[in-house]
Amino acid sequence: GLRGNKKVKSLTEEEITRLVEAFKKFEDLRPPSADSLSVIGSDLIELGLKKIYNPEFAVAVTRRPKSYQGHPFVVEVGIAYGGNIQASEEPIVLRYANKIPLIYDEKSDVIWKVVEEMDWKRYGIEGEQYQMVVMVHLCSTKIPYKSAGKESIAEVEDIEKEIRNALMEAARKMKQFLTEKRKEEEEKKKLLTYLKYIPEVSRSFSIFMSDGNREAALKIQNELENELFKLISRKLNLINIEEYRKLYRVDSE
Incomplete structure (x- = not known):
């Protein structure tokens, strides 16, 4: 370990590395405040999906605040299924960052990566056609964009994991609906x-x-x-x- 009275200026490069690694493993640090984040809210997301797409089923989830590299963030997702949604080979993916829609570079985005990797058949989606809309909103004090164009979000492990967990939570509710419907x-x-x-x-x-x-x-x-x-x-x-x-x-x- 390090002496508690050692001055920061006197720390060697090796000691700084050890200190950083120790902080990463320390679990009792208070997470950064998410009070400044402006979420859309699951009710509004669900209402919006129903209004625009007139689906057979819609669900939305707002996750609890998390943080990456000291920056707080919240992931929100919505899934709409059936109804007036046109069937296609891929789900319709809507990406938002701090309430701003991301239009370009869709398939280079971490959101698309997670949606594509989801095993939708596990959640009741049958066949090769998707009659489904997936909406993901990332709200953060620092969005990790891939480039200065701010059109796609980088693959940050903590964010990717939270997007996946949010989609799985919403997809489980969709599966319950589809199971009851088929029954x-x-x-x-x-x-x-x-x-x-x-x-x-x-x-x-x-x-x-x-x-x-x-x-x-x-x-x-x-x-x-x-x-x-x-x-x-x-x-x-x-x-x-x-x-x-x-x-x-x-x-x-």
């Missing part, structure tokens, strides 16, 4: 299949229960058909029996 679609498909057999099932039961009385059989058939329809239609949101008959071209006679 509902499978359930609806099963119920629609059952609907096809309602007339035949009702007719068979009515013959069995009417003892050959045609008038009684028709009455029982209609009553049973209506009850079965009501039971299934609660989950399918069909308006009435006539809509159901029209859907399957069932003769109401």
Whole structure:
């Protein structure tokens, strides 16, 4: 170690290096204040995505402040899926730094790198087409731009890790939505299949229960058909029996 009363001017290059490495490993340093940072906010990001893209699903996340090289920063992300978003071979990526959109040099940016490396299939995205918008906002007292043009963000490890964590957090919520949606679609498909057999099932039961009385059989058939329809239609949101008959071209006679 170093003597506590040693003057800074007398430190050798080796001692300075050891001191810097020790500071890097010290975990009790107070992080720099993030009070000066101006975030967009998850509510506004989600609202904006819904307003512009009219998606089937949208979610936004504002992460807690972090720091790199003594500079505080906050990462915010938003994901919009489905709806009016046009399908493409790559997700639509929106990049912002301190609320300013980054238009050029998209694929040389750390944001694009993280989005490209994400295993989206793990989060419920199927096929080779993406009907998805990914928005990332980096807010910091010092944005690590790659060049003086300020159009792309450099690959700083702490920032890259935080962008990835933010995207994973939002993507998990999207996966939950997609899982529930596909489960509902499978359930609806099963119920629609059952609907096809309602007339035949009702007719068979009515013959069995009417003892050959045609008038009684028709009455029982209609009553049973209506009850079965009501039971299934609660989950399918069909308006009435006539809509159901029209859907399957069932003769109401």
